[in-house]
Amino acid sequence: MEYFDMLKEACENEGLVFDATMYNNFIQYKALIKEWNEKINLTAIIEDEEIIKKHFIDSIKVFEFPYVREAKKIIDIGTGGGFPGIPMKIVKPDSSIVLLDSLNKRINFLNEVIDKLELKDIKTIHGRAEDFAQKTEYREEFDLAVSRAVANLTVLLELCLPYVKVGGYFIALKGPSIEDEIKDSKVALKVLGGAIEEMLEVNIAGSDLKHNLLVIKKVKDTPKKYPRKAGTVNKSPIK
Numbered sequence: 001m002e003y004f005d006m007l008k009e010a011c012e013n014e015g016l017v018f019d020a021t022m023y024n025n026f027i028q029y030k031a032l033i034k035e036w037n038e039k040i041n042l043t044a045i046i047e048d049e050e051i052i053k054k055h056f057i058d059s060i061k062v063f064e065f066p067y068v069r070e071a072k073k074i075i076d077i078g079t080g081g082g083f084p085g086i087p088m089k090i091v092k093p094d095s096s097i098v099l100l101d102s103l104n105k106r107i108n109f110l111n112e113v114i115d116k117l118e119l120k121d122i123k124t125i126h127g128r129a130e131d132f133a134q135k136t137e138y139r140e141e142f143d144l145a146v147s148r149a150v151a152n153l154t155v156l157l158e159l160c161l162p163y164v165k166v167g168g169y170f171i172a173l174k175g176p177s178i179e180d181e182i183k184d185s186k187v188a189l190k191v192l193g194g195a196i197e198e199m200l201e202v203n204i205a206g207s208d209l210k211h212n213l214l215v216i217k218k219v220k221d222t223p224k225k226y227p228r229k230a231g232t233v234n235k236s237p238i239k
Helices: 002-013 020-037 050-066 085-091 104-116 153-163 179-184 185-191
Strands: 075-079 096-101 122-126 142-149 163-172 193-204 210-218
Touching: 002 020, 002 050, 002 142, 020 050, 020 085, 020 104, 050 085, 050 163, 050 193, 050 210, 075 085, 075 153, 085 096, 085 104, 085 122, 096 163, 104 122, 122 193, 142 185, 153 163, 153 210, 179 185, 185 193
Parallel strands: 075 096, 075 142, 096 122, 142 163
Antiparallel strands: 163 210, 193 210
C-alpha cells in the first residue's frame, strides 16, 4: 500500500480526492509503461517507485496552480508516454483531454492505455503541433494547454499558445534553471498573446527531482500566421 499512500498524499496536497479506482489505474498504467518500454523508447525511468514519483506525482503537481482543477478542455502537447495528460485524467475524470504526439508508436501505446484503463473523453492525435494548431476545431479551443516536452520555452510558446483560448492558460513543466529562457522569450510572449502569471517551484518528497511550473495566461488572440510551418519554429525562434 506504500504507492497508494504516496499517490493519495500527492492528490490530497492539491485538493484532489483519491480512491482505489484511481490507484488501480495508475498501477495498470505503470505495468503498461514497463511492458511497452521494452519495445519502444518511452522513458529512461523504469523502477516502480521512480515511475510513481517522477512521472505520476510529478504530473499531479500541475494541480499546484488552482485553475487546473477548473479547466474542462485540456491539451497535452508532445505528450510522449502520456505525461502529464494521462495522470491528470486519472485524478480529474471529468476533464476532456487531448494527447498530441508526433510519433505514431507512442500514440499506439497511449491508445492501449486509454483502452485498458477504460478512460472516457480522452483522445490521441498523431501529428505535429504546428499543423493541428491551424485547424479550426483545435485553435484557441482549450482552457488549458500543458507540456512537459523538452524544448526551449520560446519554441514551446509558439507551439502551445495557439491552442489556448483567451483567458485560458498554458503551463510549461520546466527544469529548475529557466531564467535565461524566460528572458529570451519576452518577444515571443508579446507576439503570441501570452503573459507570465507566476512560476511555481515543485519538489517531490523523497526525490531529487526539482522543477518549475511556468504559468502563462493567454491575454489576446494569437496572430493567424503562428505557429509557422514545421521546422521553422525550431530553426528560427521568435526574437
